[in-house]
Amino acid sequence: MPEAAPTLPEIVATNAFYYYQDVEGAWAFYTEILGFATVADYGFAKILRVGPTSYLTLVDETEGMHSSEEPKSVTLAVISEEVEGWWDYLNGLGVEMRAGLGNEEGIVEEGRPHDGFVAIDPEGYLLEFERFNPHPENEALLPVLNAVEPLYPDGRETAPGVVSTRPEGLGVHGTVLWLYYKDLEAIQDFYRAALGVDILVDQGWAKVYPASLTGFLGFVDGERGLHQATEEKGVTVSFFTSELETWFEHLEGVEGFEFRTPEITPEGSFVQTFVGYDPEGYFLEWDEFQEVDLNRTLLRALAGDPGSG
Template identity: 60%
Template sequence: MTRPDLIATNAFYYYTDVDRAWDFYVDVLGFETVADYGFAKILRVAPTSYLTLVDEARGMHSAEEPKSVTLALVTEQVEDWYDYLSSEGVPMRAELRVAEGSAHDGFVAIDPEGYLLEVERFNPHEENVDLMPKLAAVDALGPVGGRRPADLLIQSTVFWLYYDDVPAAQTFYEGLLATDLLVDQGWAKVYQTSETGYIGLVDGSRGLHQATEEKGVTLSFLTQDVEGWLDRATALEVELRTPDLTDESGRVRVFVGYDPEGYFLE
């Protein structure tokens, strides 16, 4: 079975005050708003990486559900990003850590309602041998307005997800996405989902979050062949929340399924 295309990676985050979150991502982080539906704002983070901010009153999750996801902004300018976000008063979950010989350096910030943002540099290292050429081939994205300095770029994104059973999650995504493991960090496994979009499957006993039953995030894949993806998901017996395609006000056609531990996949 030939896998249909994936043209971009996205995730939906859910807020009690979506306009406040929007101000942060636009004014502080300098992300471009590519679509504004009022209750939902779609932001471009990297060339084929997006983040959608949703008013919880209109979304599939509530803002009270555990925020069991971390968005990693992959960049070469980790130190400068840290200085900038610190100067903006953005709270930190983990301070800047740079170590000689490390496979990756970075820090973890917190958005206005508690979602974690990791700013991360992947270094030349045997762990990253297959990843580095992909990052080098990308035209990194700068800010579109806001206060973010023009030289602070984003190459790619990783949505880190947290599991009790990482091997089972690997089997699921390798089958669904027809993709191979790209980066093996031991207790975290990274897969490519679009040119600049990646997902990371993390052991919940070791990561920034624990594995949780409820999850305040929906992972989203953009495609030109949503019918093909529905056929593929059905053939692979993926559990579906919406067994048929849904047309959302003529703007987009979608279906929603679940991964093995309950992350919503749109």
């Protein structure tokens, strides 16, 4: 009999690091307008909770691994049942848009596998607000999304002194982090081996895979998507875990994974981490957060506390 594949530790949450010239301005946008709660503030970097097991970290480019000038070859899709409400809210505030909701007349047509629109953050990162509809294409994804309570605003501060204007009825079920590739087949083989996962949604030139419970990765043909595949990429994809050493040992044996850091290293007193590259150059980081005061709210959120963002 063939030897069974090892069971990999849980990815507690997905995260993306975005890099800014004006990180304070970006923080204001994401907390005041989008209503994403700050769960850790390290000064140069702020971790925001987007969905139940999805996070976004805003980084001052002068202290991060990327420059804000690098191509922003990533799109964060916010999965929500209330796409029309998000559109009315953000469009009403004058948030810059890349693509509107519905057809040319603004009508959301029935029978489509997904509906959504694309907004632009203050420094050019794309944000897609997307609903996956009942459709054969989504039959594996929808039960996963429906098994977890969405994250809605709770009226509390999203940053010190900040209460968001986001309406309380606009929720987040999860996120898809869309990444753009030259070789779509090869990159799927890599992530199957690296994360031990298999496809949930096949859109032809875009594929969705699970990572955390409601944090998904989307692999897109760089000739067809919102971005092209680029050599440099102004994003780091990260995975929060409580079993960092096991992941490190596993990835040592994954073909196509190149370590940027040859060992697990501390960043201050608050996180242990290691970083590598996928076959087309996206930075991949695994993080295990330490039990220190700076991480108190984050650790509560990672443990499933609905009141922590």
